[in-house]
Amino acid sequence: MKKITALALTFGLTFAAGVASAAPYAMAGCGLGSVIIGADGFMQIFAATTNGTFASQTFGITTGTSNCVRSGVVLADKEQEAFFESNYAELSGDIARGGGEHLEALSGLFGCDAEIRPVLFQKAQASYETIFPSEQTTSIQALYLLKVTLSQDERIAAACVL
Helix, strand or coil: CHHHHHHHHHHHHHHHHHCHHHCCCCCCCCCHHHHHCCCCHHHHHHHHHHHHHHCHHHHHHHHCCCCCCCCCHHHHHHHHHHHHHHCHHHHHHHHHHCCCHHHHHHHHHCCCCHHHHHHHHHHHHHCHHHHCCCCCCCHHHHHHHHHHHHHCCHHHHHHCCC
16 A cells, blocks of 8 residues: 555655646646645646546646636637737728738737738638628627638648647
8 A cells, every 4th residue: 555655655756746737836837736735846747636536637738717718729819819819800801802910920829820911811812702791790790700710721720729
């Protein structure tokens, strides 16, 4: 029994050290454990166990909660939505022209590499009628249609996070 306990403790410490580079939280990383237990040294074993038991780290990373706000998918979507809504008219014009500073900035929010952006601009321009099917199209609808359209191009889908 002592060997199993020692093995579990060693695994726990190794696991916690593996996520130590995660960022503004302690060794166990983000998740429910970081919220409940905090950054207290030895207690990180319990934080890692809590994260693993409740799968809260995966949920936190996906939703941008539980101290996992830097790269959460939901956070990125909200930034894109806010940008698209704030710059709707300008983005509509940029997409119609096949380029411009607002479309360039949006492609940055999509995480697109510089070399794929001309392909993205051309695809968006060619799909203008699909992205903006009517004057009643809202910014959220247009963003969704843009992302669906762009994700159908394998090169863009591979180079951007849509």
